[in-house]
Structures are given as C-alpha cells and as structure tokens.
Amino acid sequence: MEIDISCPRCGHDDSVQMVPSAYAEGVSSSYGSNFTTGVGFTSSGVVPVVGTTTIERTHTTALAQSLSPAPAQRPVGRPLAIGLLLLVPDLLALFPMTLVILQPDDVGLLPTLFGVAFFLGALALPSAVAFCLAIGRIRFNNRTSRGRCAALAVWSSGVYCHRCGVAFWPLSPAPNIPARQAYAPEHFRWFVWNAGNYVNA
Numbered sequence: 001m002e003i004d005i006s007c008p009r010c011g012h013d014d015s016v017q018m019v020p021s022a023y024a025e026g027v028s029s030s031y032g033s034n035f036t037t038g039v040g041f042t043s044s045g046v047v048p049v050v051g052t053t054t055i056e057r058t059h060t061t062a063l064a065q066s067l068s069p070a071p072a073q074r075p076v077g078r079p080l081a082i083g084l085l086l087l088v089p090d091l092l093a094l095f096p097m098t099l100v101i102l103q104p105d106d107v108g109l110l111p112t113l114f115g116v117a118f119f120l121g122a123l124a125l126p127s128a129v130a131f132c133l134a135i136g137r138i139r140f141n142n143r144t145s146r147g148r149c150a151a152l153a154v155w156s157s158g159v160y161c162h163r164c165g166v167a168f169w170p171l172s173p174a175p176n177i178p179a180r181q182a183y184a185p186e187h188f189r190w191f192v193w194n195a196g197n198y199v200n201a
C-alpha cells in the first residue's frame with residue numbers, strides 16, 4: 001500500500017519532511033569550556049576546588065523546539081551539590097552543640113535538647129529546600145524517560161510541511177490521533193507528549 005505523504009493543507013509533497021529529520025536539522029551542538037569553582041571533602045577537611053570542565057552546549061531552533069519529542073532532562077547535579085554545601089554549617093555546629101548537651105546549665109536537659117534540635121533543624125532548612133528541588137527534578141526526569149518510548153513511536157511517524165508550517169500523520173499512529181489532519185507544530189507536540197504521558201509533567 002502506498003502511503004500518501006502529501007500535505008493535507010497545500011496538497012503538495014515537495015516541501016514535506018519526516019518530523020525526526022526536520023527536528024534534527026534544527027538541533028546542533030557545540031563544545032566549550034566552563035570555569036568552575038566548588039568545594040571538595042577530603043580527610044583533612046573541606047578544600048576549595050577550582051578547574052575547567054568541557055561542556056556540550058545544545059542549540060535548538062524555534063521549529064525544532066516546537067517539534068521536540070520530549071522536554072529536556074533537568075540537571076540534578078547542581079541542586080544536589082548546593083544541598084550538600086549548605087549542610088556544612090550544620091555539620092560544623094554539631095560539635096559545639098554536643099558540648100552544650102553534655103554540659104546542660106540550669107535550664108535542664110530536655111529544654112536544651114529541644115533548643116539544639118530546633119537550632120540544627122533551622123540551619124538545615126536551606127539544604128532541605130535544595131534537596132527537595134533535586135528530588136522534584138529526578139521525578140520529572142524519570143517520568144519523561146518512562147513515556148519516551150511511546151511518545152517516540154508517535155513522533156517518528158509524523159510529517160512536517162515546510163511550505164505551510166504544519167505537521168500531520170499520513171496514517172493514524174494512535175486511536176485518538178486522526179490521519180491527514182494538519183496541526184501547528186505546538187499542537188503536534190501536544191499529541192506526542194500526551195502519548196508519552198508527560199504533557200503536564
């Protein structure tokens with residue numbers, strides 16, 4: 001059976017392209033280096049770390065962006081590192097706080113314990129916020145990875161017409177997606193992301 005890949009809007013097939021190739025044309029990579037600073041934990045204590053890292057930058061055109069099969073994975077390393085870094089004051093406060101507990105003054109042990117717990121808890125709050133952010137990103141990344149396969153199956157059979165700026169499916173890729181219906185790229189992407197179950201992720 002011959003598949004009709006002519007555009008349902010203009011009726012021509014000279015400007016059509018499969019969505020994956022239209023997308024690939026709009027995505028390119030470049031390499032550069034970034035100056036980084038941070039801290040390292042060694043047996044002799046906390047030491048500053050300075051260096052350069054090679055990074056890959058991805059450039060995406062507006063069309064590729066609106067035809068993307070899945071949202072970009074969110075980086076997790078930075079909030080995790082910040083969370084660990086923000087734990088340092090808490091760790092440093094542990095020793096003096098232990099002394100306070102071991103030598104309770106006339107206030108009594110229970111109020112001292114309560115006060116110490118409150119103080120350490122308040123000190124740990126910023127790192128808890130950073131860890132929550134990291135956990136949220138990990139969940140988001142897991143959710144998009146899970147649905148990626150189903151979304152790619154729908155995405156890869158789409159066709160884009162450069163003359164009309166619309167995307168369509170020559171054959172219906174899923175029960176809720178009609179064949180030969182022209183969609184704006186964003187609407188096309190909505191169907192793809194919906195198939196991956198991450199349209200609202």
Ligand SMILES: [Zn+2]
Pocket residue numbers: 007008009010011012161162163164165
């Ligand atoms: Zn067209």
